[in-house]
Amino acid sequence: MPIRNEAWQPGTPAWIDCQVEDPAKAGEFYAELFGWEIQDGGPDSGGYLMAAKSGAAAAGIGPKPDTMPGMPSVWTTYFAVADADASADAVVAAGGRLMVPTFDVMDVGRMFVAADPSGAVFAVWQAKAHNGAAVYNEHGAYVWNELYTSDLSTAKKFYADVFGFSYTDFDFGDTEYLTFTPPDRTEAVGGLTDASATVTDSMPDYWLVWFQFDDVDAGIAKALELGGSVQQPAADSPVGRSAILAAPEGERFGIIDPSRAAGEMPAPKG
Incomplete structure (x- = not known):
């Protein structure tokens, strides 16, 4: 791992x-x-x-x-x-x-x-003594971090100014999506998505943590058994099969199985 x-x-x-x-x-x-x-x-x-x-x-x-x-x-x-x-x-x-x-x-x-x-x-x-996550990109570890924002253009500028991000823009039809790459990296490490149609006072802008999970449907069943809930049902996409869940106290997180990719990623815009 x-x-x-x-x-x-x-x-x-x-x-x-x-x-x-x-x-x-x-x-x-x-x-x-x-x-x-x-x-x-x-x-x-x-x-x-x-x-x-x-x-x-x-x-x-x-x-x-x-x-x-x-x-x-x-x-x-x-x-x-x-x-x-x-x-x-x-x-x-x-x-x-x-x-x-x-x-x-x-x-x-x-x-x-x-x-x-x-x-x-x-x-x-x-x-300092703690570097951060030592395990990543495997079952039960974080794999992606994603901003759901009501103002994509402002978010894009803010995170570029603060962290020096560069972006790749994808068009998924009804949703604009950006992946971001830090200055000292060559690959994207997270994303920003236009959530202006869904962000509300009760569900404001937020960062979502995604965990890799080898069987998303089994993960949903296990989460429900443990008292969690489904916020977004399982769906297939070009990046894998995924779902958004909530733990018993309500904190939201995503699970995704990248090995279950379906369809082709759209070409980057521009």
């Missing part, structure tokens, strides 16, 4: 975690669904749990912050940066806002939480 033992290139989705009311119960759900090993983060972690596959870091599960009452249970995408403080300045200069200012996480890294101009929340990670 792919294992990474060094910091991710700046702009790469480097870590994922969820913020929930009951981390222990959430850990049980994801352990059953993805085969994760749930590990206590230690006495200084504030109840934060680490999820691993075969001993390699896969994700985090933590309690919701006391400073954000009413916050829904969510998955958060973290982007790798070389300098969290400089990146925080870039977020503000580009029209975003800091929700949690830059701070040190013990000796493992430096981070902040921010919202883009349309309100989609993300975080950044400056690696």
Whole structure:
């Protein structure tokens, strides 16, 4: 399986975690669904749990912050940066806002939480002792991170200004879709999609974490058995068979089987 033992290139989705009311119960759900090993983060972690596959870091599960009452249970995408403080300045200069200012996480890294101009929340990670996800692009690990935005043109400029993304534009007929590539990468690592027709006050702009799953239909059945729900039924596409689910507390995530691709990808525009 792919294992990474060094910091991710700046702009790469480097870590994922969820913020929930009951981390222990959430850990049980994801352990059953993805085969994760749930590990206590230690006495200084504030109840934060680490999820691993075969001993390699896969994700985090933590309690919701006391400073954000009413916050829904969510998955958060973290982007790798070389300098969290400089990146925080870039977020503000580009029209975003800091929700949690830059701070040190013990000796493992430096981070902040921010919202883009349309309100989609993300975080950044400056690696120290913890590089981020060590396991990726395999069953039960994250494989893609995707922004659902009500203002694609503003999002495109914001993330280019903050992280230096370049884009490839695809036209899927009724939906415009961009893949993004960080400056030090040669391949796309995530996407931005025009969700202006579906974003509402109750479902604002957000980043969706996708996990690879070897049998999407079996994954749906398992999630339902464990108390989850289906937000978007299984469907086939040129990138694989996929579905969007929600855990018992309501945090949304996607599962996808890239080996089940159906049809041809549209040619890039331009």
